[in-house]
Amino acid sequence: MSTPAVTKPAILSVDDDPGVSRAVVRDLRRRYGADYRILRADSGQQALEALRELKLRGQPVAVLIADYRMPGMDGIEFLEQAMDLHPYARRVLLTAYADTNAAIEAINVIDLDHYLLKPWDPPEEKLYPVLDGLLDAWRSAEHRPVHETKVVGDRWSPRSSQVREFLARNQLPYRWYPVDEPEGTRLLEAAGADPTTCPVVITAEGAALIQPSDSELAENVGLTVQPSGDFYDLIVVGGGPAGLGAAVYGASEGLRTVLVERTATGGQAGQSSRIENYLGFPDGLSGSQLADRARRQATKFGAEIITTRDVVGLEINGSARTVRFADGGRLCAHTVLIATGVDYRRHNAPGVDEFTGRGVYYGSAMTEAAECAEQEVYIVGGANSAGQAAVFLSRNARRVHLVVRGDSLEKSMSHYLIQQIAQISNIVVHTETEVAGVDGDDHLERIVLRDNRTGAEDKVDAQRLFLFIGAAPQTGWLDGVVIRDAAGYVLAGPDLMVDGARPPGWELPRPPHHLETSVPGVFVAGDVHADSAKRVASAVGEGAMAVMLVHRYLA
Numbered sequence: 001m002s003t004p005a006v007t008k009p010a011i012l013s014v015d016d017d018p019g020v021s022r023a024v025v026r027d028l029r030r031r032y033g034a035d036y037r038i039l040r041a042d043s044g045q046q047a048l049e050a051l052r053e054l055k056l057r058g059q060p061v062a063v064l065i066a067d068y069r070m071p072g073m074d075g076i077e078f079l080e081q082a083m084d085l086h087p088y089a090r091r092v093l094l095t096a097y098a099d100t101n102a103a104i105e106a107i108n109v110i111d112l113d114h115y116l117l118k119p120w121d122p123p124e125e126k127l128y129p130v131l132d133g134l135l136d137a138w139r140s141a142e143h144r145p146v147h148e149t150k151v152v153g154d155r156w157s158p159r160s161s162q163v164r165e166f167l168a169r170n171q172l173p174y175r176w177y178p179v180d181e182p183e184g185t186r187l188l189e190a191a192g193a194d195p196t197t198c199p200v201v202i203t204a205e206g207a208a209l210i211q212p213s214d215s216e217l218a219e220n221v222g223l224t225v226q227p228s229g230d231f232y233d234l235i236v237v238g239g240g241p242a243g244l245g246a247a248v249y250g251a252s253e254g255l256r257t258v259l260v261e262r263t264a265t266g267g268q269a270g271q272s273s274r275i276e277n278y279l280g281f282p283d284g285l286s287g288s289q290l291a292d293r294a295r296r297q298a299t300k301f302g303a304e305i306i307t308t309r310d311v312v313g314l315e316i317n318g319s320a321r322t323v324r325f326a327d328g329g330r331l332c333a334h335t336v337l338i339a340t341g342v343d344y345r346r347h348n349a350p351g352v353d354e355f356t357g358r359g360v361y362y363g364s365a366m367t368e369a370a371e372c373a374e375q376e377v378y379i380v381g382g383a384n385s386a387g388q389a390a391v392f393l394s395r396n397a398r399r400v401h402l403v404v405r406g407d408s409l410e411k412s413m414s415h416y417l418i419q420q421i422a423q424i425s426n427i428v429v430h431t432e433t434e435v436a437g438v439d440g441d442d443h444l445e446r447i448v449l450r451d452n453r454t455g456a457e458d459k460v461d462a463q464r465l466f467l468f469i470g471a472a473p474q475t476g477w478l479d480g481v482v483i484r485d486a487a488g489y490v491l492a493g494p495d496l497m498v499d500g501a502r503p504p505g506w507e508l509p510r511p512p513h514h515l516e517t518s519v520p521g522v523f524v525a526g527d528v529h530a531d532s533a534k535r536v537a538s539a540v541g542e543g544a545m546a547v548m549l550v551h552r553y554l555a
Contacts, residue, residue: 007059009036009037010036010038010054010059010062011032011036011061011065011131012063013025013038013040013065014040014044014046014065014067015040016067016071020094020118024040024065025038027127028131030123031131032131043071043072043073044070044072044077044081045073047064047066048078048082048085051082051190052085052190052191052192053206055086055186056187056190056206057205058204062090063090063138064090064091065092066078066092066093067093076093076110079093079110079112080110083111084189085190087182087186089138090113090134090135091114092112092113092115092116092134093115094118096117113134114130148173148175149202150187151164151167151176151177152179152184152187152193152199152200153177153178153199154178154180155178156359157198157357158357158358160198161367162357164367166214166217166263168288169263169264169266169271169291170223170307171292171295172221172222179198187202191210193208198211199211203221214263214308215309215327225308225309226306227258227331228304230332231320232255232256232257232258232333233256233334233554234250234258234336235258235323235335236257236260236336237311237336237339237340238259238338238528239260239261239264239266239291239295239307240268240269240340240526240527240539241266241290241294241536241540242339242539242542242546243259243261243337243526243543244259244265244543245294245525245540245542245544246259246337246525246543246546247259247543248298248303248544249544249547249548250550251302251303253547255547255550255551257303257304258303258331259304259306260306261308262309263308265294266287267341267526268344268385268527269287269291269536269539270288270290271363272286272287273287273364273369273392273393274286274391274392275536276416278537309327311324311326311340311477312326312477314336314481314522316519317332319334319521320332321333321334321336321522323336334521334553335553337546337550338475338482338528339525339539339543340526341528342471342528343471343473343474344363344467344468344469344470345469346362347380347469349434349435349436349438349448350438351439352435355438355444355465358440358443358444359462359464359465360438360444361464361466361467362466362467363385363466364385364392364466369392370396371464372397372464373396374398375398376399376401376463377393377401377466378401378403378462379400379401379402379465380435381403381467381469381470382409382412382413383412383468383470384412384414386402387402387409387420388417390421390424390427391420393466394426397426399426400427402430403430403435403449404432405432405434406431408431409421409431432452433451434449434450435447435449435450436457438465444462444463445462445463446460446461447462447465471527473489473527473528474488475490481519483503483517485530489532490517490528492514492515492517493515493516496512496517506518506520513549514545515546515549516549521553523546525542526539527539
């Protein structure tokens with residue numbers, strides 16, 4: 001038996017007698033076929049399989065009609081198991097006169113809504129009035145199904161947190177179901193999974209993905225993971241503001257452009273809760289909004305955006321520049337733009353690694369904001385990203401503690417943010433303070449704060465700790481190919497010239513262009529560029545400028 005790909009509520013009849021089954025379905029279709037999908041099954045097991053598929057697809061079930069006497073699984077046993085999948089469906093038992101006592105007992109055992117004696121001819125008198133009442137009651141208390149992606153998992157599971165963050169950062173709507181709540185349990189049963197196999201992701205089409213990788217997840221929720229071609233004019237590595245800016249300008253100016261992103265477009269800026277100093281947006285916008293608009297703008301002009309592909313190498317093959325992927329694939333182009341940005345530095349306090357994803361988060365974990373309601377939340381960092389997160393989380397948290405190693409915020413945070421923070425009563429700034437350790441049972445419960453002025457330590461209760469402790473470029477994949485500084489940032493243009501001499505191996509008669517690296521045709525933009533401004537506007541500007549220089553190189 002197959003279930004329909006429609007959203008009409010279902011009425012399911014199960015009876016092992018083919019003649020009775022056809023008669024039931026005939027009567028049901030005559031009266032309810034226009035508004036309901038009428039389904040039938042020949043056994044309780046077959047009906048349960050259909051109900052599991054309907055559950056995964058998010059399709060509602062209004063009424064279940066089951067014959068009492070069926071081999072293998074009788075009607076009461078079927079309805080009892082069906083309740084676990086569709087608890088709001090109305091339940092009807094078909095019985096012979098001799099089985100009325102069993103039907104009456106079932107009213108208490110499985111909360112039976114009605115039992116019908118066979119035969120019920122004419123249905124206008126004995127069937128339809130009963131079902132009309134049950135359908136009216138179901139509609140009045142209707143629990144609408146969820147048609148978007150569903151995620152079932154443990155709230156303290158690092159991988160469950162990563163999956164939710166992946167979907168959120170890629171602007172993919174989903175509904176979260178904790179594994180210890182009834183609906184989460186029902187979805188796991190429908191998927192044939194259990195709490196030990198979480199997270200389980202159920203797509204809008206009803207496919208159940210057990211502990212999916214990012215690439216498996218991307219393929220099943222509509223993201224593009226494979227480029228359409230083998231050779232391009234421009235490969236952009238990294239989907240932050242610089243990479244997105246380059247993709248927009250490259251594609252709009254006729255370059256065959258592909259952007260390759262490891263996780264989600266937007267980069268660190270895409271995780272920002274509010275950007276208020278970006279030109280043209282006086283009321284501000286979130287990082288995810290900016291990333292979504294830029295992504296749509298780039299694809300409108302024809303740029304390809306490929307996600308969950310990790311670039312691990314760069315090769316120079318004559319006039320072609322080749323990027324190698326972790327899965328063994330490769331992609332070639334006339335030019336490459338390195339726009340990989342930076343990653344947050346890891347915190348070395350005891351317990352931080354153990355509780356990452358279980359109360360400790362790097363950056364602004366968007367999926368955790370709702371969980372911070374009425375809690376004491378701690379944020380470590382003194383730059384804009386930390387300040388924006390503090391302002392955002394202060395709307396729901398009981399108190400937000402901003403932990404800063406420096407003696408003030410003025411050295412690293414924009415003036416407008418400092419003013420905002422000063423006016424929010426439930427944000428407390430702890431200067432010259434650092435996190436010395438964290439601990440808990442299965443999740444973060446306590447933080448040790450050290451006052452660097454006195455050396456005194458204080459253990460405080462906390463369930464959420466967000467870390468914004470500086471960043472470092474991840475440019476190891478460029479070893480032996482592109483010149484970088486001691487910290488790993490990519491050098492370009494005038495920074496490559498030493499006493500007027502061009503970089504080693506440079507064979508062109510001209511010096512490197514302003515954003516061109518030590519390899520002709522390979523450019524850099526954004527935070528990964530040495531001595532960059534570390535601002536969204538400058539990153540976008542460098543991405544646009546790099547495209548202009550790509551044109552010069554190609555000419």
